[in-house]
Amino acid sequence: MRTLSEIIINRRSIRKYKKDKISKELIKEIINLAVWAPSPFNSQPWNFVVLSREYVLSRKAHIGDLLYKKSEPALERIFKKKDFSQFIVKKFLKGFGNAPYLIGALRSNRIGEIDLGFQRASVYAVIQNILLIAYDKGLGTCWIGVDDESREAVQEILGIDKEKGELLALIAIGIPDQRVRNLERKPFNIWFLE
Ligand SMILES: Cc1cc2nc3c(=O)[nH]c(=O)nc-3n(C[C@H](O)[C@H](O)[C@H](O)COP(=O)(O)O)c2cc1C
Numbered sequence: 399m400r401t402l403s404e405i406i407i408n409r410r411s412i413r414k415y416k417k418d419k420i421s422k423e424l425i426k427e428i429i430n431l432a433v434w435a436p437s438p439f440n441s442q443p444w445n446f447v448v449l450s451r452e453y454v455l456s457r458k459a460h461i462g463d464l465l466y467k468k469s470e471p472a473l474e475r476i477f478k479k480k481d482f483s484q485f486i487v488k489k490f491l492k493g494f495g496n497a498p499y500l501i502g503a504l505r506s507n508r509i510g511e512i513d514l515g516f517q518r519a520s521v522y523a524v525i526q527n528i529l530l531i532a533y534d535k536g537l538g539t540c541w542i543g544v545d546d547e548s549r550e551a552v553q554e555i556l557g558i559d560k561e562k563g564e565l566l567a568l569i570a571i572g573i574p575d576q577r578v579r580n581l582e583r584k585p586f587n588i589w590f591l592e
Pocket residue numbers: 409410411412413465469487490540541542543544578581
């Protein structure tokens with residue numbers, strides 16, 4: 399059995415998946431476990447949409463192109479032109495690496511009075527749980543951010559009406575078809591103020 403530390407350290411973003419379907423039951427099981435996350439005033443401000451690959455590809459426009467255009471300048475700036483990283487991300491967003499499902503994580507808009515940032519933070523906590531639980535079950539995932547500017551168009555294209563909430567991320571999920579090497583951690587500070 400893998401320990402929590404091993405799961406946290408070894409989970410990597412997967413950008414290439416086997417074509418095999420995974421069961422809806424398994425996806426429900428993962429989400430039902432992931433929602434044991436903290437939230438402001440225990441508001442639990444989240445909803446989910448699970449989109450099959452066929453559904454995503456049948457929509458009238460391709461959201462991957464839209465999302466890539468948003469992240470391209472930053473990718474070029476951070477990784478430079480010659481770096482492979484931006485091509486990996488571009489290729490991934492073209493067809494989501496054949497992932498059989500995308501899970502849309504939404505901030506539900508039924509909670510009005512709680513700080514928006516806090517509400518979003520709790521959805522992000524659920525997302526991290528999803529990534530870790532899926533990895534523990536032998537699945538791969540990749541977090542695809544949906545930025546404020548693209549959100550309306552992405553939701554429109556995917557047919558996720560605003561009543562369902564604010565789409566914060568799409569999570570590709572499926573059986574991995576690649577091995578990704580572990581990444582180094584960058585230096586950072588821990589200050590104890592005593
Ligand atoms: C908010 C957020 C948005 C992300 N958006 C994308 C994305 O649009 N496309 C992508 O390929 N990866 C995306 N990622 C995944 C990161 O690129 C990845 O986590 C990072 O490179 C570290 O790799 P690791 O997940 O294997 O540790 C996103 C991650 C986060 C947290």
